[in-house]
Amino acid sequence: MIDKKYHHGNLKKGLIEAGIELVNAEGENHFSLRRVATMCEVSNAAPYSHFENKEELLEAMKSYVTEQFTEELSNSIKGEDLDNPHTLVKIGKSYVMFFVKNPQYFEFLFSQSCIRVDLNIENDEQSNFPPFELLKELHFRILRKHEMTDEKIKDAIISAWATVHGLAAIATMKGVIYDKGWESKIEDIIWNKEKN
Numbered sequence: 001m002i003d004k005k006y007h008h009g010n011l012k013k014g015l016i017e018a019g020i021e022l023v024n025a026e027g028e029n030h031f032s033l034r035r036v037a038t039m040c041e042v043s044n045a046a047p048y049s050h051f052e053n054k055e056e057l058l059e060a061m062k063s064y065v066t067e068q069f070t071e072e073l074s075n076s077i078k079g080e081d082l083d084n085p086h087t088l089v090k091i092g093k094s095y096v097m098f099f100v101k102n103p104q105y106f107e108f109l110f111s112q113s114c115i116r117v118d119l120n121i122e123n124d125e126q127s128n129f130p131p132f133e134l135l136k137e138l139h140f141r142i143l144r145k146h147e148m149t150d151e152k153i154k155d156a157i158i159s160a161w162a163t164v165h166g167l168a169a170i171a172t173m174k175g176v177i178y179d180k181g182w183e184s185k186i187e188d189i190i191w192n193k194e195k196n
Helices: 011-026 033-039 054-076 086-101 103-111 130-144 150-172 182-195
Strands: none
Touching (some): 011 054, 054 103, 086 103, 086 150, 103 150
16 A cells, blocks of 8 residues: 655655556556556646656656666675576576565556567567566576577576566466475576476
8 A cells, every 4th residue: 555654855766666557457448647646645747847748757767766776686696606507596586585574566567568578699688578688688698608599598598588478467366376485496586497
């Protein structure tokens, strides 16, 4: 539920989180600054102190989630041996757990076509989804040391992304029941897949 107390500069974040909740519930067609302001219990004019229009708020919402996600992935491998294949498991776990802790972000990013993922080896890295670029770069760094061809590495990247993205989708589905804790089991699940 949205925190209605927006004091000391928290309104911008509150508008972003309320916007994500609204888009998830009703889609972008029913999205407006007026409705987001109502959810935040502020005046209809209040959002305009942070955003010129609803398109600007939508872009801020996408950036807000993407930046948090990228930071989470980066932090998960800080201090790790970036040449060790187990580091791929660490970043994979971080991918899944970010969405286990924030399921509303998974729905927002991937149900609304908010992102662009280019699976090609040669691509415009600046316009590609930053979390995917981070996964891709780490895979290339580690797997090239094992003398894999670029084509095989590309296949491995798609397979690894499908694994962690699929696990995140399953773990965030409301109707899925799992008798183990995702955090304690996710590395085992990913590592088992990596070894096969």
